[in-house]
Amino acid sequence: EAGVAQSPRYKIIEKRQSVAFWCNPISGHATLYWYQQILGQGPKLLIQFQNNGVVDDSQLPKDRFSAERLKGVDSTLKIQPAKLEDSAVYLCASAFRDMSPTEAFFGQGTRLTVV
Amino acid sequence: KQEVTQIPAALSVPEGENLVLNCSFTDSAIYNLQWFRQDPGKGLTSLLLIQSSQREQTSGRLNASLDKSSGRSTLYIAASQPGDSATYLCASYHKAAGNKLTFGGGTRVLVKP
Numbered sequence: 001e002a003g004v005a006q007s008p009r010y011k012i013i014e015k016r017q018s019v020a021f022w023c024n025p026i027s028g029h030a031t032l033y034w035y036q037q038i039l040g041q042g043p044k045l046l047i048q049f050q051n052n053g054v055v056d057d058s059q060l061p062k063d064r065f066s067a068e069r070l071k072g073v074d075s076t077l078k079i080q081p082a083k084l085e086d087s088a089v090y091l092c093a094s095a096f097r098d099m100s101p102t103e104a105f106f107g108q109g110t111r112l113t114v115v
Numbered sequence: 116k117q118e119v120t121q122i123p124a125a126l127s128v129p130e131g132e133n134l135v136l137n138c139s140f141t142d143s144a145i146y147n148l149q150w151f152r153q154d155p156g157k158g159l160t161s162l163l164l165i166q167s168s169q170r171e172q173t174s175g176r177l178n179a180s181l182d183k184s185s186g187r188s189t190l191y192i193a194a195s196q197p198g199d200s201a202t203y204l205c206a207s208y209h210k211a212a213g214n215k216l217t218f219g220g221g222t223r224v225l226v227k228p
Contacts (some may be wrong), residue, residue, distance in 0.1 A: 031214055038167075041205055042218035043159075056215055091158060095214065102147060102208060104216055106159040 004107035012113045018080040025094030036092040117142045121219035138205035146208040148157035153202045195226045
């Protein structure tokens with residue numbers, strides 16, 4: 001079974017530039033999460049989708065971050081414009097809702113450096 | 116709002132010693148609790164998932180316990196090896212909150228040969 005795919009693996013941009021990350025979840029997984037992990041900290045939830053609907057985006061900085069989930073499958077996370085404090089690893093995860101136990105599977109992440 | 120805490124933030128042990136990693140959560144109405152391992156520069160690898168109705172789960176040298184009433188989970192790693200050096204993260208699921216997954220800050224483990 002293929003895992004969660006993320007691209008790119010690494011990205012370096014200058015502040016005020018834009019960047020986009022892509023995630024392809026495990027086939028059939030209805031729940032998709034985007035997390036931000038700053039060095040030395042645990043992952044922080046940015047947004048959670050159930051199919052193509054948003055379940056929780058309370059910690060998403062909506063003035064600069066946006067996310068969408070196309071047809072309930074792939075998802076993109078965009079930052080525009082980027083700030084230095086956005087330097088982090090962005091993790092995507094998926095889970096098969098209604099399966100008990102609900103287990104999340106993570107991709108390798110995208111490491112973003114803003115200079 | 117659920118808060119998940121892991122203490123200590125870092126731990127160093129000699130090879131062969133048993134590891135005990137702690138995770139506490141403020142809201143006991145969890146659905147499941149999951150332990151992950153993260154190697155430097157890598158994503159998260161799932162180690163064990165404990166359902167709210169269970170008290171423990173085992174996989175090889177790993178054993179995780181769950182005590183919902185006290186808001187605690189513990190990950191035990193028997194006979195540690197240098198290859199166990201990594202960051203260990205716990206996360207709780209809240210079904211009532213749409214299966215929201217909340218992480219602790221992690222415990223960075225170093226096993227010295």
